[in-house]
Amino acid sequence: MANEAFEPKLVGFLCNWCSYTGADLAGTARMTYAPNIRIIRVMCSGRVDPQFVLKAFIEGADGVLISGCHPGDCHYQEGNYNALRRHRLLSKMLEQFGIERERFRLEWVSAAEGVKFQQICDEFTEQIKKLGPLNLNGGKDEHREA
């Protein structure tokens, strides 16, 4: 498969209050952004269990985005700080698994930042396109073929 034709699969865990609303705003404002991201709504970025991220990579994601409220703006006061800590730790672990740091992003998107969400999606898709598909299991990815 030539790289040009490669369309990465991205998973986004978006918090209900800021980022999901921000993504919604991008939608209602009819902004166009790369269609590669699949969004899973969680109530808070602090709800994102590291297992979800690993599961997403196993299932075939080429990149995972966690997006929550800006620091200090969390609807649940401090959930996004927990997400930040987990992101740091998990990034280290993913590197040991051979998953590049760039494939796992944490972003703050407020409910008003439809434009920022659009930019992040485009940029992230572009970045992963350059990186190429995630090559777990040395290219013999059962899930991908299934």
Next chain:
Amino acid sequence: MNNDKKIKLTINDKPIEVDEGITILQAAKMLDIDIPTLCYHPLLEPYAACRICVVEKKTGENSDLVTSCNTKVQEGMVIYTDSENATKARRLNVELLMAQAPAAKPVQEIAKELGIEKTRFEIEDPEEKCILCGLCVRTCEQIVGAEAISFIERGKNRTVSTPFGEPSEACIGCAACAYFCPTEAITVEDLYGRKVIHDELNLGPSTAIRVPIRQAVPMVPVIDEEACIHFKTGECKLCEKVCEKEAINHEMEDEEIEVEVGSIILASGFIPFDATRIPAYGYGRFDNVITGLEFERLNNASGPTEGKILLANGEEPKAVGLVHCVGSRDKNYNEYCSRVCCMYSLKFAHLINEKTNAEIYDFYIDMRCFGKGYEEFYHRLLEEGTRFIRGRVSEVTDLALTEQEEGKLIINVEDTLLGIVRRIPVDMVILATGLEPGLDQNEIAKIFNISCSQDTFFLERHPKLAPVSTFSDGIFLAGTCQSPKDIPDTVAQAGAAASEALALADKGTFELEPITAEIDEELCSGCQLCIGLCPFTAITYNKEKGISEINDALCKGCGTCVSACPSGASQQKHFRDSQIFAEIEGIFIE
């Protein structure tokens, strides 16, 4: 003064019984006997400087001339205010004052009453107004407490002055001395010369104690601590002294009151765009470039010009320019439309047309007359002869290129309908300044845990389905803190917010978040990891059972504990691990 002892005396043969300690002047006032005086003021200690209040006091055979303003009443006093001796002395004193201060109007008036045409004494300075009554000195000392002015020199050379005649540091610039001066001998000069069109147009305070706005609720005056003399010198308290109801208390301090409420409506409003941010429009440089709010003040019947539309020099404008979209619809300032400026500018055009004969030029980008009856109003204006010019004003300048432009303000504009650049000379420019979110908008948002949209107005929960709600339950929005809007829209939104709040209160019950976390007793190992993570202290440890338990009423359902639980005992309703795993699997099915 307030003891019960009464004193009997007669004034001009009229008997009167008064309290002990008052003066003859005060007693005469009670009998409606008028004693002329210049240096007396009920709020100040009597000084007996002008000596016009002189009266004749008879004790048996003896006769004596006393100043009534500072002589206390005594038992059995016999006073004549208009006896031959008293009048003679008074006439002499007035003549002396006429020589001292020939330009003082009150002296001339008293002289006229007494039938004195001219003074027999030598006049030194025909322009002099000061009668050396010392009211100003006493005011500064006793009321203001600044002691910035006093008498200097003696005898013939006596004058009132600041130390060494220099501007005094002790002077707080309150102008109380000028206010108390009976002969207008003192004038206050603005040394810092800030140029302001019409005194009150800066919308600033006029007095230190005032009713903040005409529609104030409650309708009571407030004291401006920064302008109040008392807070500068610790003296004055004049208002306290004259208030019969004793309602004024200078010691009152701001207090924080805690009130428990079930819902909150945020209506923190807007701030007007600061027109000095667009230097090209000359606001602050040209006297006759004013903002919409300033025009409102000018046009107000209780305003500085009593509602007359006048230029800074007091003349009626011959041409007025209305500039729309000042600070709005402009990438350099605010991208959004402030919604109200078009209509208020049209209103101004109508009012100017009604009150003056001025040519009215209205510079707009797009005429946004969106409300009920608004478009009709615009058409009325078109018929009234307002000249509408479509185009954004680039500059307001006083640099005249032709003779006609001399002494005018020239508005530079591209007339987009004609496709040419025009220079239009006018006398007055009114800037339709837009609406901006409050400066502390983000802080307020943080306090109430709500969001701001990109323009920092508060974000509603949903633009169509929940336009007055926020992401925090029980917190509602009303008015311009949410977005620029006019009065009808604000009233409508405020009504909606109030009924939302009432609906909550009326129900009496509160719907709990259905998405809460729950702990499976079978799986919980009692590690208590979740307890430290919960920002709402909803989780407690049950020692007996050796497990953690969640209080449903406190849990807001963020799910932080769920993702931390090492044994999977904590689960979030509707967002269970298994549900999200299934979702992840689901999105990869092609």
